[in-house]
Amino acid sequence: MNMISMPRHAAILLASAALPLYGQAAAAQTGGDAVAAADSEVLDTIVVTAMRRAENLEKIPVSITALTGGTIEKLNIETTEGLSQYTPSLHIYAEAVGSEKYTIRGIGRTSEDLSADPGVAIFLNEVYIPRQAAANLAFFDTERVEVLRGPQGSLYGKNATAGAINIITRQPTEQLSGYGEVAYGSFDRITTKGAISGPIVDGKAYARLAFLTDDRDGMYRNLTTGESANDINTRAVRGTLKITPTDRLTLSLIGDWAKSKQDGVLKSIISDVPGLRYVFFTNNPVTGAPRPGVTPPMQEEKLRTARSAINGRQGVETYGGAFNVTYEASGFDVVAITGVRAEKSYGLEDNGRAQEVTSYNETAQDTWSASQELRLVSSEPNEPGSANRFSWTLGVYAFHEEGSRTTDIYRNVAPFSGIATFTQRINTDALAAFAEAKYRILDNVSLTAGVRYTTEEKALDVTGIARRITGIPAGGPVSPFVNADYTASASKRWNRLTPRAVLDVSLGEGAMMYASVSKGFKSGGFQGQPPAPPLRDFSPEDVMNYELGFKGDLLDRRLQFSAAVFYSDYKNLQLQTFDINGAPTTASASARSKGIEFEITALLAKGFTVNAGASFIDPEYKDYIAQQPGFSDPAHTFDRSGERIGGVPRYNLSLRADYRHSLGDAGDLVFSASAVAVDKVVTEFNTLWANEYAKGDVRLSWESLDGGWIVSGWVKNVTNEMYYRGGGPVAKYDTDKIRLGLISDPRTFGVSVRRSF
Numbered sequence: 001m002n003m004i005s006m007p008r009h010a011a012i013l014l015a016s017a018a019l020p021l022y023g024q025a026a027a028a029q030t031g032g033d034a035v036a037a038a039d040s041e042v043l044d045t046i047v048v049t050a051m052r053r054a055e056n057l058e059k060i061p062v063s064i065t066a067l068t069g070g071t072i073e074k075l076n077i078e079t080t081e082g083l084s085q086y087t088p089s090l091h092i093y094a095e096a097v098g099s100e101k102y103t104i105r106g107i108g109r110t111s112e113d114l115s116a117d118p119g120v121a122i123f124l125n126e127v128y129i130p131r132q133a134a135a136n137l138a139f140f141d142t143e144r145v146e147v148l149r150g151p152q153g154s155l156y157g158k159n160a161t162a163g164a165i166n167i168i169t170r171q172p173t174e175q176l177s178g179y180g181e182v183a184y185g186s187f188d189r190i191t192t193k194g195a196i197s198g199p200i201v202d203g204k205a206y207a208r209l210a211f212l213t214d215d216r217d218g219m220y221r222n223l224t225t226g227e228s229a230n231d232i233n234t235r236a237v238r239g240t241l242k243i244t245p246t247d248r249l250t251l252s253l254i255g256d257w258a259k260s261k262q263d264g265v266l267k268s269i270i271s272d273v274p275g276l277r278y279v280f281f282t283n284n285p286v287t288g289a290p291r292p293g294v295t296p297p298m299q300e301e302k303l304r305t306a307r308s309a310i311n312g313r314q315g316v317e318t319y320g321g322a323f324n325v326t327y328e329a330s331g332f333d334v335v336a337i338t339g340v341r342a343e344k345s346y347g348l349e350d351n352g353r354a355q356e357v358t359s360y361n362e363t364a365q366d367t368w369s370a371s372q373e374l375r376l377v378s379s380e381p382n383e384p385g386s387a388n389r390f391s392w393t394l395g396v397y398a399f400h401e402e403g404s405r406t407t408d409i410y411r412n413v414a415p416f417s418g419i420a421t422f423t424q425r426i427n428t429d430a431l432a433a434f435a436e437a438k439y440r441i442l443d444n445v446s447l448t449a450g451v452r453y454t455t456e457e458k459a460l461d462v463t464g465i466a467r468r469i470t471g472i473p474a475g476g477p478v479s480p481f482v483n484a485d486y487t488a489s490a491s492k493r494w495n496r497l498t499p500r501a502v503l504d505v506s507l508g509e510g511a512m513m514y515a516s517v518s519k520g521f522k523s524g525g526f527q528g529q530p531p532a533p534p535l536r537d538f539s540p541e542d543v544m545n546y547e548l549g550f551k552g553d554l555l556d557r558r559l560q561f562s563a564a565v566f567y568s569d570y571k572n573l574q575l576q577t578f579d580i581n582g583a584p585t586t587a588s589a590s591a592r593s594k595g596i597e598f599e600i601t602a603l604l605a606k607g608f609t610v611n612a613g614a615s616f617i618d619p620e621y622k623d624y625i626a627q628q629p630g631f632s633d634p635a636h637t638f639d640r641s642g643e644r645i646g647g648v649p650r651y652n653l654s655l656r657a658d659y660r661h662s663l664g665d666a667g668d669l670v671f672s673a674s675a676v677a678v679d680k681v682v683t684e685f686n687t688l689w690a691n692e693y694a695k696g697d698v699r700l701s702w703e704s705l706d707g708g709w710i711v712s713g714w715v716k717n718v719t720n721e722m723y724y725r726g727g728g729p730v731a732k733y734d735t736d737k738i739r740l741g742l743i744s745d746p747r748t749f750g751v752s753v754r755r756s757f
Helices: 008-030 033-037 069-074 080-086 132-137
Strands: 064-068 090-094 100-104 120-124 127-129 142-149 163-169 177-185 189-201 205-216 220-222 232-243 249-263 268-271 313-328 332-350 359-378 390-413 416-442 445-467 484-508 511-522 541-554 559-578 584-605 608-623 625-627 637-639 651-662 668-678 688-690 693-703 709-716 724-729 738-743 748-756
Touching: 064 069, 064 080, 069 142, 080 090, 080 132, 080 651, 080 668, 100 120, 100 132, 120 132, 127 132, 127 332, 127 359, 132 249, 132 313, 132 332, 189 748, 584 625, 688 738
Parallel strands: 120 163
Antiparallel strands: 064 142, 090 100, 120 127, 142 163, 177 189, 177 748, 189 205, 205 232, 232 249, 249 313, 268 738, 313 332, 332 359, 359 390, 390 416, 416 445, 445 484, 484 511, 511 541, 541 559, 559 584, 584 608, 608 651, 625 637, 651 668, 668 693, 688 724, 693 709, 709 748, 724 738
16 A cells, blocks of 8 residues: 555654554563552453354454444444444435435545435444444444444345445343433533333333433524524434343344434535635626626635525434344354334425525435345354354345425526426345355364355435526526426346455454455446436446455454455446436446554553454556546546545554543542544545544543442533534535535533433
8 A cells, every 4th residue: 555644643643543552562571560450450352243242352354443432421422424434444424314424445425416325334233234324323322333344245235245234222221220311512402311121011121211312502694694504303213122031032122213403404614715706696607707696605704604595404214123133043143133213304405505595406305125035043152162164144135215395496507597396216226145154163263253244225216306497598608407307217236246355363362354355236227317318327336345354353352453455346336426407327347445543442450441443445447537627528527547545545544542440439530531533534535525634532421339329520622622524625616625514523522410220
């Protein structure tokens, strides 16, 4: 991989992550105080189900990060977007509902077409969530989150070319227990959450009910309308029922509902040249001259302000359920997972950004899906030292999705003059069969082989109507809005075989190495944006991944270390591009991604734990021709072959520390601090998308001796770092000097009180 230059703050963060770990290793060799103080403590063992069976995280030959519910709460991670700062190679940016961008190792999201699928598969309690807007609402009362890096084609199937994210919620307890928490913070943020759990019938039935509310004033101000914008209003509830009729049979029923809405959808105009104005839809695209009656906006003195004529709005509502059945037969378990998911989302955003109404898009989406999986999983242990040498998993899977997305487009500036409404309707059916087996060739050497066969059919219908606005002439090279009605439909079936092979070697003393080869695929689809017909299909995305990894649970379980080096080769990589009308479409390219990632957790002294993580990614196009929005001529066509894939930072570094100090009978003080450093992100056209930054958070908690009370105070973004989490260039003009972006939250404060029983 090419050498990557880092800014000074990132290098310091990486060095500081290594120093405590070096100190721990030195102490181990010299019998120093750090080890002596830690003699009575070890790092927790995290059990995950990433490979569809309960296993120790450090013994799985896969690159995986697992965050427990307690860690998620300490880090104040409220959505999936927050995961990316503490997970190597994961980058998530949620610009608006329905346009979430998830990438792992540089690969992920495509266009906003309803038939275009993500490359990162998200599962809630083992049920696939096809629409990623709904995943952001799952983060409450969480047991753990597992992030698997690299294609997971054999056990997870389609749309996991980049990786998979498993969200596992807390289960009912055998004894009556629960908690309630209220928090207050900057911008009048009030958050409440809690759960109650316990037996309904002793030894047979248990239940859990959890809830979340989250409200915050908007951080943006619309200087045209006087309204605030980008506030938070979230409500969520989840119920879980667990029944154990016999010692061998377990039934679990989980139902959840969540709703989040935001009044005002504003972004900042960010200019590298003072006084440079934003000209998209405010200057004539042919002549470049200002439009009569339109005031081109520019960067405001306060970046969290804007002058849009329309304040905008967006929201999402999701609900669903999972019915899981586990039966422990002789020598294997039978697992059946039935899932139903639904989501409704909407959005209205001003594209023109001017004080006058020039352009806006309004969307409404409604989808639902159902899935069924049946697995047979061997139950006998297959680890070094055990008598059994063979373990296996067999399964079948079925998936169905239906949905619609309606988009209203308004443009009142020539030649982009008109009103258009189009509706997409999707129908997807997929079937798969899979198998995976592990055989211990020698006591410390194992070979795992798996394969999955998937057949999938998609059907897309598009209907629409477009009308000119009376009195506004059309002209120039681009006339997307013609007086016409249109309808189009298409369907296609794809079949894929996705194998996986892993060779792992136990090195003793809790260490292991592995080498793996795996294939994944992402569903094909259709170009569903107007003008239509015809609908053009694009092929499924295929990837082969080669990986070498090392894991260790060392120094008597006081040091955990994992590292991986990978190379991924992509064929028909699906990318968002734009047609001549500026509408997002899907293009294909061949590409490769390579890099390294590592994580370290160390217990330096009794009650003092440090965790560090880092990834360095170098994704590159092998063959790709990009089209700048709004143009189709050779002058605005770019050969990106050999160039870096846009939308992904080169590095992502994180450092966390937790220290617990006993106050005797008065309880404990717990100090937590975290820091992250992220490289700049560029667009597909080598223009800046997000600046590099480093930020830190701190938290101080008092816990009563019995753990029943916790009082916490925290500061997020301690240094008040100003950065923008993502955005894009203005089409056609000064793309290297001006852009839109969502500005980061400033320094914020908060306190919370939690009561557990």
